[in-house]
Amino acid sequence: MTGSETDHIRWMRHALTLAQRAWDEGEVPVGAVLVYQGQVIGEGWNRPIGHHDPTAHAEMMALRQGGIVLQNYRLLDTTLYVTLEPCVMCAGAMVHSRIGQLIYGASDVKTGAAGSLMDVLGHPGMNHKVSVAGGVLAQECAGLLSDFFRMRRQVHKANKQAARQQSEDQ
Ligand SMILES: [Zn+2]
Secondary structure, three states: OOOOHHHHHHHHHHHHHHHHHHHHOOOOOOEEEEEEOOEEEEEEEOOHHHHOOOOOOHHHHHHHHHHHHHOOOOOOOOEEEEEEOOOHHHHHHHHHHOOOEEEEEEOOOOOOOEOOOOEOOOOOOOOOOOEEEOOOOHHHHHHHHHHHHHHHHHHHHHHHHHHHHHHHHO
């Protein structure tokens, strides 16, 4: 990992506040921040539902914004902070954009492409190497996701009960 531990924690906290925005919009809470020379040049939170866009993951949004800020699709020497291990699509976008470093929070055993399900970023055949570190504020990042899914299950259950009650009343 390059950069100080305190910096990584600070930026991951920032990514967590963006993940909270996704939650507020009813999206799975994942947030991402792109940092260049100590400054934020891209922010993203997961919003595929709201944008009707399967590619609208937090990382993609942050990378797109970073490209506009730098006026370059090559995001050399940037660090991307994301609360959850990226999927295959986002890991691929990181290679295309030539970011320098990825720091993620929680691992994603089901779809993670930084070593959990597969290792896109560490693949020996890749023409660009992204330095990767995970586990920064992992508990907070994973906790936000599990709280969200628990809340959603409760809402789903309550809706089902209300519907049943309604049909019994008729
Ligand atoms: Zn993704």
